[in-house]
Each structure stands twice: as structure tokens, then as C-alpha cells.
């Protein structure tokens with residue numbers, strides 16, 4: 242039996258309570274055995290590997306509930322000339338950067354397939370624990386349809402045998418599409434209930450899928466092992482349709498009106514703000530000129546109203562889980578989102594809870610990850626700086642000095658004792 246003790250740090254356990262100084266965590270194999278004051282933790286009569294946190298802050302492994310591990314940057318011209326399989330190899334580095342930022346679990350909102358997930362699980366490559374949606378369900382001409390005015394189609398994740406084409410219209414087709422995506426290994430269903438920023442032929446406020454179609458998608462997913470549905474939803478009407486249909490999480494939530502917010506509170510719907518996404522689109526456009534013009538225009542239009550929406554939702558008590566849309570921005574920069582969450586009225590502790598406990602609940606993984614408690618998987622992060630005093634210090638990946646996933650150290654910048 243392998244034991245490890247992470248000690249000499251201040252504990253921020255993900256529950257939102259006061260930090261605990263002089264804390265330690267005893268890890269047995271891949272699980273947390275004990276958490277608390279170091280003096281209170283009974284050590285086993287077996288060798289224990291000591292890991293000195295050097296006065297840092299000990300947090301649960303962080304969770305990003307909205308990433309696209311398979312793409313890095315949105316560049317249509319580049320996409321046209323990229324061999325089909327190259328993104329899978331590029332994803333190896335993207336997953337590594339995600340881990341290096343302290344993110345040990347993700348929900349992939351489209352693109353990653355079962356092979357990528359299994360490559361991580363089998364230890365072929367290092368990456369975060371993944372909940373995958375594989376394909377994005379979209380109406381014809383909707384946010385997930387890669388059709389361009391020329392008639393050409395450019396999908397950032399083109400269909401392949403393990404990733405069905407996401408387009409479907411009408412209750413019969415959407416039912417079949419859910420079944421196809423589940424057959425391919427999806428653990429969550431991703432649907433676009435409105436238009437979006439990075440789609441050529443629509444707008445964030447366009448409503449997509451009818452209430453009947455959304456209801457069938459939710460019902461069909463629920464039939465199979467209680468699978469949940471996440472909705473790319475930006476305009477108010479599409480958000481409300483999604484919430485009323487019983488969709489589990491609203492992604493982006495740019496144009497939330499009061500009724501949408503009330504409905505979300507009532508239904509217990511999660512909100513995944515991705516505040517970083519439109520900001521990144523504008524930043525990347527300014528730095529590289531590689532963003533399509535229509536994408537940049539729509540991103541600029543939305544930044545302010547998006548922040549206001551999220552601020553009102555938070556105030557009203559909507560459950561917020563951290564998610565970034567990483568892939569739109571470079572993987573590994575995910576934790577910029579926490580600084581943006583604080584700008585819309587969350588405290589640093591609120592932002593951390595949204596990235597740990599609440600994010601785990603959003604994935605339905607609260608029994609396994611999200612807080613530091615006995616019996617949970619040993620996903621642990623040590624931060625050199627105090628994130629409660631300076632939330633933006635998390636953006637510097639070198640401040641994430643230790644990352645443990647499943648009891649295994651996957652990043653270690655702590656100086657060795659000698």
C-alpha cells in the first residue's frame with residue numbers, strides 16, 4: 242500500500258470554509274485517506290512518502306466544465322490545410338498544458354472522442370480526467386454547422402466513425418442523433434439551443450431547436466444511465482427553452498433576462514459563464530488577425546452584456562460552475578476565468594468553489610472529485626501564492642507548483658529538500 246502525506250501548507254478544501262493553516266492530506270494509493278491539521282492525522286505503520294508543500298496552498302484538483310481539448314485556436318484557413326489526424330497529436334500537448342495549470346478534470350464540450358479519453362485512462366498520454374460529449378448537436382444552419390456561404394464546409398471537428406455529424410432536425414432525427422452519439426461513447430450530450438459567436442451564418446440571439454426537440458433530447462439522454470445535457474445557449478429565448486426542457490447546464494448565457502434567471506434558480510440549472518471566450522476572440526484577432534471578421538464583430542458586441550448577465554445571475558443565486566471554452570483561447574490559460582468571475586462580483590473563494598465543488602456537481606462527479614475529503618480521488622493541487630489574496634496569481638502556471646491526479650504526481654516544481 243502506497244502512502245503519501247502532503248504537509249506544510251494551508252488547506253482550501255473546496256467547500257468554501259475558512260482556510261486551514263498547518264494542514265496535511267494523507268493519500269493512500271489513489272484516494273484521500275485523511276485531511277486536516279497535520280497534528281490530527283494518524284500516520285500508518287508503513288512508509289509514508291512526505292511531500293513538503295513549502296508553505297503553499299493546498300486545493301482540490303481544479304475542474305474546467307467547458308473545454309475543447311481537440312482544438313487550439315480558431316483559424317479557418319489553418320483548419321482547411323490541417324491533415325485530419327494532426328489535431329489528435331496536437332491534443333497531447335494541449336492536455337499536458339491543461340494539467341500544468343492544475344486542471345485535473347474537464348468536461349469536453351465537443352471534439353474529443355472516446356479514443357482520446359481512453360488514451361489518457363490507459364496511461365498512453367498524460368491528461369485530465371475527461372467527461373466527453375464527442376459531437377455537438379445542431380440544427381441545419383445552426384451554431385455547430387460548418388457550412389459556409391461558398392458551399393464549402395469547414396468543421397473544427399469533422400465527422401469520423403467515432404464522432405457522428407451533429408446536424409439533426411425534427412424530433413425523430415434528434416432522438417436518433419442522441420442515440421448515435423451515446424453509441425460513440427458520449428457521457429454528456431452537447432446541444433446548441435441558440436446561435437453563437439464563432440459560426441458564420443447565425444447570431445448568438447437566434448433560437449435553435451424547438452422546445453419539442455429539446456425535450457426529446459433530454460428525455461432520450463435521461464433514458465440511458467441518467468445522462469445529462471449541456472446547452473450552448475446565448476440568447477434569452479433559447480436559454481429559456483433549454484431550461485424548461487430540463488437541460489442540466491447553460492453554457493455562455495450571454496443574454497440572460499430576469500425570467501431566464503428565475504427559471505434557472507427554480508430548476509437548479511447550472512450556469513457555465515465562459516467569460517474568457519469572447520475576450521480571447523478579440524485578443525487573438527488583435528494579435529494575429531486570424532479570427533474571421535464576423536466572429537470578432539459578434540465577440541465585441543457581447544463582452545459587456547455577457548458580464549452584466551453573469552453578474553445578475555450570480556446575485557440571484559444561480560449555481561455557477563467554472564468553464565472557459567479553452568481551445569478558443571490557448572489551453573493552459575484557463576485560470577484567467579477566475580479573475581473574470583471576481584470582476585462580476587464573486588469573491589476569490591466563490592470562484593475557487595465554482596472551480597472545485599460546484600464544477601464537480603455540474604459533472605455529476607461530486608462523489609469522486611471537487612473537494613478534499615476522505616474517500617475522494619486524490620486530485621490535489623499546491624499553489625505557491627495565496628489565491629484568496631491574489632486570485633490572478635493562478636494565471637501564472639509556475640505558481641501551480643504541484644499537481645497530483647489520482648494519487649500520482651503529474652507536475653512538481655517544488656524544490657527537493659536537499
Ligand SMILES: [Zn+2]
Pocket residue numbers: 307308309350566
Ligand atoms: Zn465551446
